[in-house]
Amino acid sequence: MTPDPLNVLWVEPTFPGRLGAVADWLVRRRGYRSWFYCHTRDPRESWPATVGQGLEVQVFGVGGIARDAAVTWSRALERSLCYAYGCWEVLEQKRPRPIDLIVGRSAGLGSALFAPVYWPAAPVVNFLDYYYHAHRNDLADEAGPETPPAYFHWRRSMAAIELLDLEQTTLGWTPTEWQRGLFPAEYRDTMLVLHDGVETRRFARSAWHATGRAPRSIAGRNIPAATRVVSFVARSLDRLRGFDRLLETADALLRARPDVLIVVVGDPIVRRGLDVAFHNKDYSAHLMAQRPPVDRQRIWFLGPSPPGTVAEVLAASDLHLAPSRPYPVARSLLEAMACGCVVLASDTAPHRQVITPGRTGLLADLRDAEALARQAMAVLADPAAHRPIGDAAAALVQQRYSQDACLPRLAERFSALVAARSSGQWSVVSGQ
DSSP, rough: OOOOOOOEEOOOOSSSTHHHHHHHHHHHOOOOOEEEEEEEEEOOGSSSSTTTTTTEEOOOOOGGGGGOOOOOGHHHHHHHHHHHHHHHHHHHHHHHOOOOOEEEOTTSTTTTTHHHHHTTTTTEEEEEEOOOOSSSSGGGOOOOTTHHHHHHHHHHHHTHHHHHHHHOOOOOEEEEEEEEHHSOOHHTTTTTOOOBBOTTTOOOOOOHHHHSOOOEEETEEEEEEEEEEEEEEEEOOOOTTTHHHHHHHHHHHHHHTTEEEEEEEESSSOOTTTTTTTTTBHHHHHHHHSOSHHHHHHGEEEEEEHHHHHHHHHOOOSSEEEOOOOSSHHHHHHHHTTTOOEEEEOOHHHHHHHBBBBBEEEEEEEEOOOHHHHHHHHHHHHHHHHHHHHHHHHIIIIIIIIHHHHHHHHHHHHHHHHHHHHTOOOGGGOOO
């Protein structure tokens, strides 16, 4: 087997994305050399510390239809191919080498698809988040007769790039069994199921969760000890992550308890095309105008926030709400568990993969707003009685979902892939 360290080419549309933290850990802990190719970069405050110290970031441009902010469903695959071609062009220009392994995450854009054209000797790993079904999961079963047919055309064709990746990858990789079960049966047996890991150095059980008496602050503002903090964290404040349910529950809590503070992290603009009705719109403003909250001053909207601010929110939270529709488990839910939060989530198949009700979290019927509010009020009425749930959640993440639990196994698989490519023994690395 080829020993560490390896030279890895990472490709993802956005940096850090999901793979940036993995690359950072492997550079820090295993001495990998990593080139990370992306189309866009998040603000530098969210970058891992190893950038420029073993982890090099390179932006690639895109042409053709990929330059457009949005495209029709019939041109989605063309847009994906333009992303992949843009990556290949910059690889040919910059020529990073040597490369032992290529790890890509297309996120529906196929960015790593042509990377092996530049370096055909390296095995390819593809991180696969989601496989679209025409009428199942996410928001599909809420699409009414007013939904344009093009939405369903798009849903039926969106999996094309994932299928191309699966056909040409050495190893498919997905975080949970639920996600693997979405893919066609002929691919599942050879897919690696392994979470990409929570950074428990940053998201760790806080003193507040351990004792209920430590000082708390969020974004420079001190939180009184008597205040009950309820948190919600998402990339976008959208229906997919249940922001509508959050506001409904928040209103009930604000009416019932004068000591409640709701802290919301996320971009108010809906970024996912899955929500055809509100894509690229301010969904939070739409909801707040329709039904203004009873006390707007006790809802803090922090907007898109760096990991450090998210960690402050979760460290201070008495209850974390995650009323998501059926969709891959949000990283913020696992980060909240790692911090020792009591998590109240929607009772969906993805959430049941990581939460045992009453032991490591609480689950509520997504369609029953009153039941969600009742469970939330029970936690806020007696946080100390529910503290063992948060403690068990933190222990679970540390044991099963932390970077230190997951990424050594991933490094072993990477080394096995490279060794198998050298010997031609692909059976060494297939399956679970």
